[in-house]
Amino acid sequence: MMNIVKKKNPLILLSNDDGVNAKGLHTLIDIIKPFGDIVVVAPEKGQSGQSHAITIDLPIRVTKVLENDNVLIYSCTGTPVDSVKLAINQILPRKPDFLISGINHGSNASISVIYSGTMAAAIEGCLNGIPSIGFSVLDHSDNADFSLVKAYAGSILKNVMENDLPAGTCLNVNFPVIPIDKLKGIRICRQTRGVWKQEYERRIDPHNDEYFWLTGDFHNFESDAKDTDEWALANKYIAIVPIQVDLTSYEGIKKIRDWNYESNI
């Protein structure tokens, strides 16, 4: 850790939601190594769908997993956002220069961005003033193919390093699963309007009691809109959506400003 403080290399914080042993995270370490000193703080187990959850009622443990020349890896018992908060507040000797989350096994395009622990880690970095990126591939399997990420993630990070991101904005980058010679390029997109439907299977347990298990299909509300991330991915592009931490609807402010409110007392 002392080496990291003394060195003038960029300090890059990595996290994810698939857990500290995920192939995506270790692929990301290899990709990012040439760009600076790396500290990983990631959940010890998979935490998909944890969104921006934080652990309030339980203590969190942190374990150092690996330390070598320019990579330090910690696991923690908390969520992805807990991991980022602990890194910033307790583990790192200084504020990291960049935060990179992923590589997520599975898509975080469209509305999935809102459920994703991987993107929540990036958003948590962003709201702490750290330029942050989340990388995801459209392959949910443990042994997902990260070739396209290997080819392009460095270039995307280089752009962030050289050009800065707008304040309060991080990047949601999703990669299609196609051979690299079929890739048509990179598109800057907006988040597709869509929703998950038919979301639960009703089942009966061995004791004849009912339970429900999450499942579901994604419904794209605007499959013809060519400026969306889903369209880009379906058409062999890497999709980059700039994501903001300000959730205010400024159009909404104008619309509801003239409402009339009365107390019933």
Added chain:
Amino acid sequence: MMNIVKKKNPLILLSNDDGVNAKGLHTLIDIIKPFGDIVVVAPEKGQSGQSHAITIDLPIRVTKVLENDNVLIYSCTGTPVDSVKLAINQILPRKPDFLISGINHGSNASISVIYSGTMAAAIEGCLNGIPSIGFSVLDHSDNADFSLVKAYAGSILKNVMENDLPAGTCLNVNFPVIPIDKLKGIRICRQTRGVWKQEYERRIDPHNDEYFWLTGDFHNFESDAKDTDEWALANKYIAIVPIQVDLTSYEGIKKIRDWNYESNI
């Protein structure tokens, strides 16, 4: 349940993140009862800080807690967002006309909106096309004072019923804790820029092992800005922020469109 299907009253889904027994939820039931038939689906235990988390790897149980003339209450073992999804997908006979979440014990102003299970429930309703509102009071105690909510929540719901909300927008309504005769009014606001800092206490357990526990102070980055929710609340107003489910930064799109990307292969 059959009565609810046959009746022509609005069907109003309630949820929260403080759990099915919280005073805030039962106060909300009393407030909303005159406006329609109520179905509550809420976590069986407190789930503060669960944000938009969903339960993927475990089954969820649902229990009917109460049924009377126009109120049905279910608890579930999942998160606030699980509760809303189960209500829409499995429990309700038709899509609810409105979703109201809360009353949260504690503020969901500024960046807290992003960690809040109460607001996540409202956002989940919103992205399913249901006009949705989250109510919170700036009092974290179990026995919080909900007088101001009793006086104004009905009027806010009435406005939503009569005027509609812009598509993809829900309301984040926070109430100050002041006597009703000190209230200056209601302000439509934007989300204050701010962050939580000094977030963990490092402690040593009885076995001499280290652990961390979440704590922290809120830092307001713009305490003089009079159009923010934090300013409104500090100055004796009820704060309403319209919240959108589209996280795209459209300014960000313009800024990063001209970046230059190169494969390293």
